[in-house]
Amino acid sequence: MAQKPSIPKGTRDFSPTEMAKRNYIFDTVKSVFKLYGFQQIETPAMENLSTLMGKYGEEGDKLLFKILNSGDFLSAVNPGELADPNSSKLTTKISEKGLRYDLTVPFARYVVQYQNDITFPFRRYQIQPVWRADRPQKGRYREFYQCDVDIIGSVSLLNEVELIQIVDNIFRNLGINVVLKINNRKILAGIAETIGEADRIVDITVAIDKLDKIGLDKVNEELLQKGVSEDAIVKLQPILKLNGNNEEKLNQIEVVIGKSEMGMKGIAEMRSIFGYLSAMTLETEIELDLTLARGLSYYTGAIFEVKSKDVQIGSITGGGRYDDLTGIFGLPGVSGVGISFGADRIYDVMSQLNLFPKDAIASTQVMFVNFGEAEERYCLPLLLKLRAAGVSSEIYPDADKMKKQMIYANKKGVKYVALAGESEITQGMINLKNMETGDQQLIKTEELVNILQEEAKRVL
Amino acid sequence: MAQKPSIPKGTRDFSPTEMAKRNYIFDTVKSVFKLYGFQQIETPAMENLSTLMGKYGEEGDKLLFKILNSGDFLSAVNPGELADPNSSKLTTKISEKGLRYDLTVPFARYVVQYQNDITFPFRRYQIQPVWRADRPQKGRYREFYQCDVDIIGSVSLLNEVELIQIVDNIFRNLGINVVLKINNRKILAGIAETIGEADRIVDITVAIDKLDKIGLDKVNEELLQKGVSEDAIVKLQPILKLNGNNEEKLNQIEVVIGKSEMGMKGIAEMRSIFGYLSAMTLETEIELDLTLARGLSYYTGAIFEVKSKDVQIGSITGGGRYDDLTGIFGLPGVSGVGISFGADRIYDVMSQLNLFPKDAIASTQVMFVNFGEAEERYCLPLLLKLRAAGVSSEIYPDADKMKKQMIYANKKGVKYVALAGESEITQGMINLKNMETGDQQLIKTEELVNILQEEAKRVL
Numbered sequence: 001m002a003q004k005p006s007i008p009k010g011t012r013d014f015s016p017t018e019m020a021k022r023n024y025i026f027d028t029v030k031s032v033f034k035l036y037g038f039q040q041i042e043t044p045a046m047e048n049l050s051t052l053m054g055k056y057g058e059e060g061d062k063l064l065f066k067i068l069n070s071g072d073f074l075s076a077v078n079p080g081e082l083a084d085p086n087s088s089k090l091t092t093k094i095s096e097k098g099l100r101y102d103l104t105v106p107f108a109r110y111v112v113q114y115q116n117d118i119t120f121p122f123r124r125y126q127i128q129p130v131w132r133a134d135r136p137q138k139g140r141y142r143e144f145y146q147c148d149v150d151i152i153g154s155v156s157l158l159n160e161v162e163l164i165q166i167v168d169n170i171f172r173n174l175g176i177n178v179v180l181k182i183n184n185r186k187i188l189a190g191i192a193e194t195i196g197e198a199d200r201i202v203d204i205t206v207a208i209d210k211l212d213k214i215g216l217d218k219v220n221e222e223l224l225q226k227g228v229s230e231d232a233i234v235k236l237q238p239i240l241k242l243n244g245n246n247e248e249k250l251n252q253i254e255v256v257i258g259k260s261e262m263g264m265k266g267i268a269e270m271r272s273i274f275g276y277l278s279a280m281t282l283e284t285e286i287e288l289d290l291t292l293a294r295g296l297s298y299y300t301g302a303i304f305e306v307k308s309k310d311v312q313i314g315s316i317t318g319g320g321r322y323d324d325l326t327g328i329f330g331l332p333g334v335s336g337v338g339i340s341f342g343a344d345r346i347y348d349v350m351s352q353l354n355l356f357p358k359d360a361i362a363s364t365q366v367m368f369v370n371f372g373e374a375e376e377r378y379c380l381p382l383l384l385k386l387r388a389a390g391v392s393s394e395i396y397p398d399a400d401k402m403k404k405q406m407i408y409a410n411k412k413g414v415k416y417v418a419l420a421g422e423s424e425i426t427q428g429m430i431n432l433k434n435m436e437t438g439d440q441q442l443i444k445t446e447e448l449v450n451i452l453q454e455e456a457k458r459v460l
Numbered sequence: 461m462a463q464k465p466s467i468p469k470g471t472r473d474f475s476p477t478e479m480a481k482r483n484y485i486f487d488t489v490k491s492v493f494k495l496y497g498f499q500q501i502e503t504p505a506m507e508n509l510s511t512l513m514g515k516y517g518e519e520g521d522k523l524l525f526k527i528l529n530s531g532d533f534l535s536a537v538n539p540g541e542l543a544d545p546n547s548s549k550l551t552t553k554i555s556e557k558g559l560r561y562d563l564t565v566p567f568a569r570y571v572v573q574y575q576n577d578i579t580f581p582f583r584r585y586q587i588q589p590v591w592r593a594d595r596p597q598k599g600r601y602r603e604f605y606q607c608d609v610d611i612i613g614s615v616s617l618l619n620e621v622e623l624i625q626i627v628d629n630i631f632r633n634l635g636i637n638v639v640l641k642i643n644n645r646k647i648l649a650g651i652a653e654t655i656g657e658a659d660r661i662v663d664i665t666v667a668i669d670k671l672d673k674i675g676l677d678k679v680n681e682e683l684l685q686k687g688v689s690e691d692a693i694v695k696l697q698p699i700l701k702l703n704g705n706n707e708e709k710l711n712q713i714e715v716v717i718g719k720s721e722m723g724m725k726g727i728a729e730m731r732s733i734f735g736y737l738s739a740m741t742l743e744t745e746i747e748l749d750l751t752l753a754r755g756l757s758y759y760t761g762a763i764f765e766v767k768s769k770d771v772q773i774g775s776i777t778g779g780g781r782y783d784d785l786t787g788i789f790g791l792p793g794v795s796g797v798g799i800s801f802g803a804d805r806i807y808d809v810m811s812q813l814n815l816f817p818k819d820a821i822a823s824t825q826v827m828f829v830n831f832g833e834a835e836e837r838y839c840l841p842l843l844l845k846l847r848a849a850g851v852s853s854e855i856y857p858d859a860d861k862m863k864k865q866m867i868y869a870n871k872k873g874v875k876y877v878a879l880a881g882e883s884e885i886t887q888g889m890i891n892l893k894n895m896e897t898g899d900q901q902l903i904k905t906e907e908l909v910n911i912l913q914e915e916a917k918r919v920l
Binding site: 004037045047070073085095120151279367380393412 | 527569583851
């Protein structure tokens, strides 16, 4: 016998049960995106390498999956070049395309390519897999889905507010308690400016980011090591010791960075966002968190991160405002704001907390047991009626042993099994067995559709 | 300015309108699959090349997109091998993975890999993109979606019947008039056997397949050229001149091939399938068509093909019974039957016939015009209520010129625009403009949710 086949490491197959759960997440996310007026786009799995290279740093370039040119890919390589055992040099000769690494760069490419067709502000969402040649490990895959939602072409802070509402709406629908942490790049810049270390914004933020993990003393030590002046570190202390609610925190920050124009702009942005939110009833806890940095080089305004309150896991959603996403493709000055939902982590959280509704992951509602030709003739018209009424149903295709058919129904998670043997047929009846409770009821065939249709409606 | 970015030839971006239409097709297909008790699986985009190679013939191997091994992919290649300018030899050294070429081989791999977890008969569907390094041309892409539905692990002809019902149900829901052509490999084998050319089944079927295009005389000529005996060709004539309804055709075939056991088995299968179907009211025309061959080497029983009646285009769905799909991966003797829906061609047919329902591809139901801060404060609570009521809605994020906002609403296909200026606010009213008819009505804000919610319900 041949060796059992397998799939590449870091990739996954999804079974029917896993797919039902994943679809529940995707469907929820999509329906909220639509509710807020966002429209879907899709881009190809493959992009030209010229589109992808240099966009994710040197490390990212290495993590791109590259596709071998088709046909005789060596014909364009001269023997001298071929003799050079330098993989990365040869790569550019034999590969022109790569697999999408994220949805952000393809989106930027899309916006620039179709700039004349797009009506701005463009509210788009995109749910597609991405591929990274990362070392596979628990919870990190080489193929995984991203769910991105962005508004591009508007600087209004209402957009930030809408994204926060979307976060609230989606996690409320999914039943996950979350905290949304929010920060602002302009405030961070204001802090760096105020303490006289404007160029050190990255060092400072990286250090602040460790506050929770290593404590105040160690953070101060690290700042000193990085070359931040003692004077600056002293000035920074009130920022590191921030407390109170978001409004109180903003007031404390204002005291420190009040003279930085950039910093005050960040504070004003946050106050405006919090102002909008105060008129809404969100279930999500919103927390101003200056330690939040997330790809700082990229964001220019608000920065978001969402964490589950009940499961210890990294962020399950994140994003922020960027002012020059499309500049890399020659269209500068287009501001946007977006967030990305991490489907795999959301899946893990929901699995751990047992949050998938039973009905959402149910399979067939009713299966007819197959006792042979005569019984088939009796059941098939009923099957037609059920399906016409929208009731998910099937008949076991072979007249196998009853036990085998019941095992099938049970393993598949079929809700009801319908049995019609000789005596039922004579009476014009059918036996309906609830597979969960084991209850069995003898009903008239005319009742069958009504009973199951009512059930199906309740589920919807 | 940088050159406008582009995408690899043969690949496509999908705009919001295209996505809405594609989703309409996929959602319809999926909902019918579910109604018939099929469950979804997904497999990774990348498979090991050992899984893919040799499964699609020599030509297919060339059309596989191969992925360059990550890291220093030349380290495992010795300089001597590298000096050999033979692309295909080097490929196996520097590439271990390829992109999925279809959904059939990954499904076979899946069934073998998880044979102990799967409950047979396994009713699965799968909707994912596949990639082929074909020369791009009109209607042929290097990345396209397949929608496959199969029942594996049961020889019952009820499965064939279910697939025909699914075809009927899906195209009825989509509004496409179709003819489903059906043939049976066993009948073809019986014909070849009867005319004494059992080994020539492929040649004969290829020739029969051309009947519509080149006519009877040329077909006979071709058969002669291929070495089929004159005697055999004479025997074949009644088959080539078949007419009448399906039952009459079967009777005529029976006269010719009645002594072939295999052939009679095929006729019995067809009679059984037609028998089941006669008890159902299908809109689809079912036509026995002996010229239908489709990947003959692969199918062992029924063969299906679906064509649009109103648009000249190749088959939009096809499939058949196979008896040894999983044998290639070491699990012999598992019979299955499946069909594949061609999303791109279905899309083209629906576009040509203008079959996409307006509501299915609608975008936001209502957009609030943004007149500034005071008006925002008036509109935002209404927006909250609408979304809570499930009405897809948005507010234009900036207080731009009215004209710009109306152009946005118009281009996006927004159904209603809601306007609240100073006078409306004073009265507690809102102006609701139907963007299609141009009608405008002044209504109380309390009525807004009801009116739009009723509309949204009608659409569902």
